[in-house]
Amino acid sequence: MTARSLLTVDDLGADGIVRILDLADHMAEVNRRPNPKVPALRGKTVCSVFFEDSTRTRLSFETAAKRLSADTMTFAASQSSLNKGESLRDTIETIAAMGVDAFVVRHKSSGAPGLIAGWTQASVINAGDGWHAHPTQALLDTYTVRTSLGRTGGLDGLRMAIVGDVKHSRVARSTIAAMRMLGVHVTVVAPRTLLPPDVGDTFADAVTDRLDDVLDGLDVLYLLRMQHERMSEALVPNLREYTARFGLTPERAGRLPSQTLVMHPGPMNRGVEIAVDPAELPGAVITQQVTNGIAVRMAVLFDLLGSGGATLPAAAEELVSEGAAS
Amino acid sequence: MSLLITGARVVDRHGERRVDVRIGGDRVAETAEHLDPADGEDVIDATGHVLTPGFVDLHVHLREPGREEAETIETGSRAAALGGFTAVVAMPNTDPTQDTVEVVDFVRRQGEHAGLCDVHPSGSITIGRAGEHLSPFAELAAAGVRIFTDDGNGVQDPLLMRRALEYADGLGITLAQHCEVERLTAGAVMHEGSCCSRLGLPGWPAIAEELMLHRDIELVRLTGVGMHFLHLSTARSVEMVRTAKAEGLPITAEATPHHFSLTDDRLESYDALYKVNPPLRTADDLAAIRAGLADGTIDAIATDHAPHAPETKEQPLDQAPPGMLGLETALGVSLATLDMPLVDVLAALSWKPAAIAGVDDRHGRPIEPGEPANLTIFDPDEVWEVVPARLASKSRNTPYVEMPLRGRVVHTILDGTPVVRHGSALR
Numbered sequence: 001m002t003a004r005s006l007l008t009v010d011d012l013g014a015d016g017i018v019r020i021l022d023l024a025d026h027m028a029e030v031n032r033r034p035n036p037k038v039p040a041l042r043g044k045t046v047c048s049v050f051f052e053d054s055t056r057t058r059l060s061f062e063t064a065a066k067r068l069s070a071d072t073m074t075f076a077a078s079q080s081s082l083n084k085g086e087s088l089r090d091t092i093e094t095i096a097a098m099g100v101d102a103f104v105v106r107h108k109s110s111g112a113p114g115l116i117a118g119w120t121q122a123s124v125i126n127a128g129d130g131w132h133a134h135p136t137q138a139l140l141d142t143y144t145v146r147t148s149l150g151r152t153g154g155l156d157g158l159r160m161a162i163v164g165d166v167k168h169s170r171v172a173r174s175t176i177a178a179m180r181m182l183g184v185h186v187t188v189v190a191p192r193t194l195l196p197p198d199v200g201d202t203f204a205d206a207v208t209d210r211l212d213d214v215l216d217g218l219d220v221l222y223l224l225r226m227q228h229e230r231m232s233e234a235l236v237p238n239l240r241e242y243t244a245r246f247g248l249t250p251e252r253a254g255r256l257p258s259q260t261l262v263m264h265p266g267p268m269n270r271g272v273e274i275a276v277d278p279a280e281l282p283g284a285v286i287t288q289q290v291t292n293g294i295a296v297r298m299a300v301l302f303d304l305l306g307s308g309g310a311t312l313p314a315a316a317e318e319l320v321s322e323g324a325a326s
Numbered sequence: 327m328s329l330l331i332t333g334a335r336v337v338d339r340h341g342e343r344r345v346d347v348r349i350g351g352d353r354v355a356e357t358a359e360h361l362d363p364a365d366g367e368d369v370i371d372a373t374g375h376v377l378t379p380g381f382v383d384l385h386v387h388l389r390e391p392g393r394e395e396a397e398t399i400e401t402g403s404r405a406a407a408l409g410g411f412t413a414v415v416a417m418p419n420t421d422p423t424q425d426t427v428e429v430v431d432f433v434r435r436q437g438e439h440a441g442l443c444d445v446h447p448s449g450s451i452t453i454g455r456a457g458e459h460l461s462p463f464a465e466l467a468a469a470g471v472r473i474f475t476d477d478g479n480g481v482q483d484p485l486l487m488r489r490a491l492e493y494a495d496g497l498g499i500t501l502a503q504h505c506e507v508e509r510l511t512a513g514a515v516m517h518e519g520s521c522c523s524r525l526g527l528p529g530w531p532a533i534a535e536e537l538m539l540h541r542d543i544e545l546v547r548l549t550g551v552g553m554h555f556l557h558l559s560t561a562r563s564v565e566m567v568r569t570a571k572a573e574g575l576p577i578t579a580e581a582t583p584h585h586f587s588l589t590d591d592r593l594e595s596y597d598a599l600y601k602v603n604p605p606l607r608t609a610d611d612l613a614a615i616r617a618g619l620a621d622g623t624i625d626a627i628a629t630d631h632a633p634h635a636p637e638t639k640e641q642p643l644d645q646a647p648p649g650m651l652g653l654e655t656a657l658g659v660s661l662a663t664l665d666m667p668l669v670d671v672l673a674a675l676s677w678k679p680a681a682i683a684g685v686d687d688r689h690g691r692p693i694e695p696g697e698p699a700n701l702t703i704f705d706p707d708e709v710w711e712v713v714p715a716r717l718a719s720k721s722r723n724t725p726y727v728e729m730p731l732r733g734r735v736v737h738t739i740l741d742g743t744p745v746v747r748h749g750s751a752l753r
Contacts, residue, residue, distance in 0.1 A: 109642030111596025
């Protein structure tokens with residue numbers, strides 16, 4: 001039987017997301033220890049296969065795996081046999097033959113991790129595919145909101161605006177879906193050119209191109225990265241106009257309620273989507289997002305590879321006791 | 327040597343009747359309500375089956391020369407014969423391109439050598455299908471080419487397309503357009519709509535087809551030279567062709583079985599088996615294509631048979647090539663999904679495309695004494711499922727696995743000689 005995988009947040013559903021976030025609380029506790037390492041995944045092998053560069057996400061996953069005492073391997077496409085004409089399937093089957101329990105996959109093509117999951121007995125964790133999905137980003141985003149607002153369980157009744165290039169963003173697709181599953185009202189803010197075609201109420205709760213209209217009463221302002229190559233595709237005229245319409249300018253920062261969380265998946269384009277110093281924003285949690293990424297990815301790895309899908313109390317006990325034993 | 331076909335429902339352009347048919351040499355010798363077999367005469371008992379003129383496919387990719395690992399003219403011809411086709415038009419996107427007499431002669435000879443169906447090479451509209459210089463239409467026409475197309479690409483340049491139509495006038499050839507404005511489809515892998523938004527895949531908008539179709543309908547109006555439109559896929563395209571025909575413009579159109587049987591949500595699997603150009607569209611588009619076939623707006627069912635070796639389809643969607651097999655399933659998909667009188671389905675599979683391809687002297691003929699014996703016999707009621715490993719095509723990229731098909735070819739007769747008997751190719 002093929003192992004469980006995490007390809008999109010739909011694989012988890014609302015209950016599954018809450019389970020991972022609860023587990024992440026325990027992982028965060030591990031991370032606060034002087035020696036932040038537990039033997040939970042000792043003997044398991046996690047292989048990062050990155051067909052698209054992403055140092056940050058790869059480091060986050062590898063740190064998470066190491067803190068759970070898993071062995072890690074890294075496969076980077078730029079130095080790989082793919083350049084010698086080997087197919088994706090042959091590459092995966094070759095690595096799998098070395099004995100891998102989980103693949104962490106980043107690929108520029110939407111759907112590639114799903115194909116890989118069909119070719120291997122190992123678990124596959126989608127670390128971002130094309131414009132499609134980035135489920136661990138969505139988990140760390142929901143976790144960051146939950147911890148920052150001191151919530152437990154879901155996020156019912158919160159209001160979030162996500163601003164920018166939703167069309168080309170796997171982060172947007174996953175984070176919008178996860179937030180809505182947990183009860184957040186999500187408004188997408190973008191010019192029509194940066195929206196997916198036929199965007200409707202299955203995608204978000206509301207859509208607007210007027211950022212100023214949604215700032216009042218906002219619990220979360222989520223800014224997406226504006227990629228420079230979008231200029232050449234006639235999607236926006238220039239970055240100055242983009243910033244004026246959709247950027248977090250000093251004026252908008254001044255209007256923003258102080259408790260509104262400001263989030264960004266990184267890396268930030270300073271002066272474009274965020275034209276203020278985030279350090280001066282009381283609600284900025286962009287650094288916490290990165291920190292929380294470790295705990296959330298530990299939770300995902302443990303959930304997929306830990307001892308037989310243990311229920312949360314048992315899993316927590318295992319972490320604590322094994323942590324004490326090490 | 328003669329062959330007697332007994333018991334069949336005979337359906338041709340004159341309708342349906344119940345007669346036995348004797349074939350002598352390469353022609354129909356006689357028909358009568360009842361014919362007794364002569365001593366030692368070969369007899370096909372076709373009781374309960376339909377005997378009809380052989381099918382004509384306006385649109386197949388046989389891959390030879392250039393991509394023989396995916397299909398050869400022989401394997402593609404065998405797939406055609408098993409699907410009931412007695413003539414196919416081979417698309418020019420070979421390597422080298424079918425833009426010289428040498429290459430089209432090679433394709434024709436390979437077809438004759440295989441001897442399973444008539445293989446009619448098309449020619450490209452532009453050299454190398456690069457959209458820059460016209461192919462030598464007259465030279466190629468003299469070599470027997472009747473259909474010219476850059477299929478796989480649309481001719482982007484409106485000036486070049488106008489010149490192509492004007493130059494084609496009087497040569498007895500037909501230009502066929504793959505309608506796609508490429509500036510609107512860069513990187514596209516599936517239909518642009520709510521499904522591609524959800525899946526995070528670049529969309530191929532309907533308007534990319536409709537804009538070029540509109541341009542070319544207007545060029546037909548301007549030049550007075552007829553055109554054929556390949557693989558219509560959108561509801562609006564069907565409506566535009568319907569209107570243009572009502573205005574009396576000399577145009578014809580085809581649709582593929584996959585564009586009236588499969589919707590874009592198949593791509594939810596991210597399986598490149600379902601990647602095709604133009605892409606699978608929505609249920610509304612499918613309904614419009616079916617309605618267009620039913621009222622004759624769309625003249626022909628053409629398969630766009632596009633074999634691809636398995637490893638090329640085992641890739642992420644953006645890297646896999648577009649296209650799906652069609653020859654061996656066309657009848658089964660058509661009868662399973664179209665709500666049309668049988669004679670109209672057969673018209674769209676046989677005599678109407680035969681006329682468009684300019685092969686109606688040999689194919690799609692009435693089943694009457696003296697006519698060429700290029701015939702198909704099928705069981706209209708058999709429900710079956712395609713098994714990829716048993717396909718005659720060299721490739722396996724059929725999208726119809728686990729879909730019940732209705733109607734299966736039993737015998738195919740080319741020039742009076744069976745090439746398929748009891749569902750098996752004889753050569």
